[in-house]
Amino acid sequence: MTDPGFLTVAGAEKRFGASVVLGGVDLAVARGEFVSLLGPSGCGKTTLLRIVAGLVAPDRGRVVLDGRDITRTPPHRRDVGVVFQNYALFPHLTVAENVAFGLKAKGHRRADIPAAVARFLDLVQMASFAERRAQALSGGQQQRVAVARALAVQPKLLLLDEPFSALDRKLREAMQIDLKRLLRELGITALFVTHDQDEALTMSDRIAVMNRGAIEQLADPVTLYRRPATTFALTFVGLSSRLAGTVREEGDGLIRVETALGTVWAPGRFRPGSPVLLGVRPERIRIGGAGPNAIEAALVEVAFQGARAHLFFAGPDGARTLLAEAPEIPAGAAPGARMRLSWAVEDTLVFPAEPAAQQEAA
């Protein structure tokens, strides 16, 4: 990340009527980087994307691309390409004409256009469909054409608004890999909007987790998964087991937390008496075993998933709040059985308890 400010969004704010859609968002994307905006619907991720594209004007804040302030620049002078969720191919034009549209609009020499169109259709493996009408294509094919059309004008930045959401799962996974490779080969800087955490983890260099009009955490996928900064990041990305408790003792960067299921040690600094929420990733929990963090809980349900098994345990209030992942279904794993769960102290994530923390098992 030599140039973290290729795209800089500073203090972007947007209200629609009384509701604040974006509350002062800052974001910096390096040249060639692939950054995802991940969040539930209504978190402001699409609004942020549209502000960068120039399709929505922010109430406050600035957008700077490659050293140029484009906050007030209309979309057709921005050099920002967009792949829309429904692809928005021009229905009255052929595939080739769709790809040529931007080249013509940008005033490329007429003689050079067919070669450029052929090159980009080739890149997305759609060359043989050049003369088809856009509407005669399947969803996956339309998406490829939309990518070719957006890339053909060689924008400085490519924005993708949930481009895979209309595709079925198998196709989606194949196309994610294809697109990621294509963008890396071309060195394209991309901002990608999605509500799908797997998609974000698969494709991104960094992920911005958004919630209620703010970025809660901006980190690479591994850090985001292993060290979520907020309970929202913990619950929205990946699965987790969660336990509420109260800090009883603090020292040497460790805290002792009293929970309804027993005492748990965790790395962190909290004043004794503080209410906290503990989280553990399910694959870090061992069935059986011993150590400082070992509790007993009643098994509620076993879900076999092929490569692994998910075991749901009753939390303190009887709800299904604890999830452990095991490579095999352990012996004696019948609903109702009490089992010992253990995990390492350093795998325990601690968050200050929020009054509105979501407690349901993800």
Place this chain on the structure above:
Amino acid sequence: MSAPASSSAAAGPVPARWPRLRRPDPVALLALPAFAYLAAAYGWPLLILLARSLSGPDGISLAPFATFLSDPFSWRVIGNTVRTALLVTLVCLVAGYPAAVALARARGAVQALLLLSVILPLSVGVVVKAYAWQIVLRRDGVVSQALVGLGIWDAPQRLLFTETGLVIGAANVFLPFMILPIYAVIRLIDPRLSEAAATLGASPLRRFLTVILPLTLPGIVSGIAFVFSLAVSMYVVPSLVIGDRYQTLATLTGRAFLFMRDEQLGSTTAVILLVIAVAVVVGSTALARRLGGGQS
């Protein structure tokens, strides 16, 4: 009038192998009352009209047409008819297109109000409107006074009983028939298309010319077909706004039947009028089909 694709969609799935053996769709029977009514009240009289226009003293002949078309006066009437219809259509298109865009872009109460202002005038009878235009187009009428007030005219002038007055009045009567089909098409255009064009570097003018206009073409053609076929056959408006000295095929047909009692002439002019109207409607539909080929 309908967009090409919707007419093919209405045809439904066609079995590949035995189309002839297919039993009639029972739902199609629902169209029977309307079809029977049109056949009895419109088709049958039309056949009589056609037969009369082709009947000479010695059986079937095209002589009535030859006689009519050999008269320079007839050509002036045909010219009046086609020219006013074209002008009315043009005025409606130029005034109606932006109105349709505004209507499609408006939201909520504003849109309801605009839509009402387009549809409500349809409930006012043509006769009432034509009389109103008589008053408005007089030498001391609102239009004349406004144009003098704006300094466009030096002195008050009479627009009543002029071709300009006729076009203005008729355009007012037929404007909704241009606005509504265009509005219906614009409403269906995905707003993302214009945004996509913008992000590809197209200026607002280019977006209009290369995306919006081609996609609204089916609506434009529908509007043109509606307004032209209404304007070419209008009777009340020219009768009241321009009077007997200016004849169109429709007013001449009326005169032939009502005053001159010349059914031969009336039938002939009516058939010529019908041919012109059908030619324009069919021609514009074919044009739309070719230009707007791949749309849904």
